[in-house]
Amino acid sequence: MNADTAPTGTGTDTAILPAVATAEPQAATGRFPVRAAAPADAEGIIRMRSEHVLSAPLSEEWIRRCADELAPRLTPAGDARAFVVDAPDGTVAACALGLIHAVLPAPAYPRGLAARVHVVATHPDFRRRGYARAVVSTLLDHLADVEHVTLFELHAGVEAEPLYRELGFTGSPALMRMTRPAAPAAASGTADSPAWLPPEQYAETVLKATAFACLYFTDEDDRPLQLHSVYSPAHPWQLVGGTMDKGERPWETAVRECREETGLTVSGPPRLLATVYGLPGAEWPYSTIGMVFDGGRLTAAQIRGIALNPQEHDEVRVLSLAEWKALMPPRDFTRLGAVEEARRTGEAAYFGAWDWGND
CATH class of the missing domain: 3.90.79.10 (Nucleoside Triphosphate Pyrophosphohydrolase)
Structure with missing residues (x-):
């Protein structure tokens, strides 16, 4: 599975993420100002992907179409989760987007849930501040702790590979994978532990x-x-x-x-x-x-x-x-x-x- 990450100039989608990121500036609390993305952030995320990830930027028509597609998927019932750092002018300074999908269960992922890290991007004006590390780490923690995802996959550029290995991913940059063991309650498989389903699968279970x-x-x-x-x-x-x-x-x-x-x-x-x-x-x-x-x-x-x-x-x-x-x-x-x-x-x-x- 391929993740859209910022290009390096090689013509392929790879991540401009420093192997060693600095830790400034931080919020007054001492933590990075990361927040969960809402449907209203869909266009900003798509513009980051268009301007700083893809080898050729999207047209305004395609930006609109992609934003319309992403917005409902960023709701609690959707299959997309994203975290962003806001720039002072209200635009997106950095973002990380993950898409949850179902796989056949296995001991390492008993709920049968996986996530693809689809977009990681930082605006050039805000690079080397640790923002990319912050949004990716927050995304992975949320997917694991809240959504009960245990299998993660992404495509990484050469420059980003050290960061992802540090976060726990293994494999070649073309396909890096990571499993995080489920918490005991999530792995118990008890009847009162609801499993997240992608919308199209959940739709098959509800009243017609x-x-x-x-x-x-x-x-x-x-x-x-x-x-x-x-x-x-x-x-x-x-x-x-x-x-x-x-x-x-x-x-x-x-x-x-x-x-x-x-x-x-x-x-x-x-x-x-x-x-x-x-x-x-x-x-x-x-x-x-x-x-x-x-x-x-x-x-x-x-x-x-x-x-x-x-x-x-x-x-x-x-x-x-x-x-x-x-x-x-x-x-x-x-x-x-x-x-x-x-x-x-x-x-x-x-x-x-x-x-x-x-x-």
């Missing part, structure tokens, strides 16, 4: 759900309006609405589905009547989360003007709640009743039994 959004319309006498489905005999009468598309918010879905299914355009503001939740079942392998918004009262002319999409619905009906009960499965009717009561009372409903295949 589909989402939908609907509009509840009535006529001017407050009788619910529903559409007859041509594709779902299990749920023959439905509210106006449907499944959310990628990138949509619930209200946007409700507005789009309403336009597609009826030709009506609603403008809001959104008023939530009910939240619906269902567990997965034989009909669908994921949980379902839905929101039902108030579509308002339609005039007789508006109802007559509804233009159905024949691929989805073939009839519009407006009936009293008692009349709907005879036409709908019990669970569907119970949901409709909860939405009607929410409109009538002004208190939002929670319907948590919209499970799949459990009628």
Whole structure:
């Protein structure tokens, strides 16, 4: 694994880090002014990489793209950790960036966590002050003590090799490695010792759900309006609405589905009547989360003007709640009743039994 470190003029990525760094200046506490990087530091770190590490600087477009990529990874849920020393003008004087990733566990790294030291850079105006040593050491300590990483890898230049060997790395500069034994609690493997997972792996362990959004319309006498489905005999009468598309918010879905299914355009503001939740079942392998918004009262002319999409619905009906009960499965009717009561009372409903295949 290669780490981006400052170039020496050989045309390859190597580190300009003195083998013996001086210890000045220091903060008033006697320690180097090192701090953990936050998402807001992403651009500064990327600019350090561009200006003092890469053989050719990045364009502004690539700096923006890289910063946008790095920023969310610097959050606690992300896989990037960095430490910086600030320059007096607020820019970055020195930085060290590490990326955590999963490997197959082994006795030396029982949690299966490794880290690549990806960027180490010091601005020329602040070199030979010990800043590089400080940010790298702090990064390694944090990864080992807080993130429970025990395997470290990096690519080093010839000038930086003595420093990294002093910190515990071995091997050739092309690939230097180090293992730090896990603390006893971390190595015990007890059930109450949570293991850090990269975001893409953690995402595979969490609940999966589909989402939908609907509009509840009535006529001017407050009788619910529903559409007859041509594709779902299990749920023959439905509210106006449907499944959310990628990138949509619930209200946007409700507005789009309403336009597609009826030709009506609603403008809001959104008023939530009910939240619906269902567990997965034989009909669908994921949980379902839905929101039902108030579509308002339609005039007789508006109802007559509804233009159905024949691929989805073939009839519009407006009936009293008692009349709907005879036409709908019990669970569907119970949901409709909860939405009607929410409109009538002004208190939002929670319907948590919209499970799949459990009628």
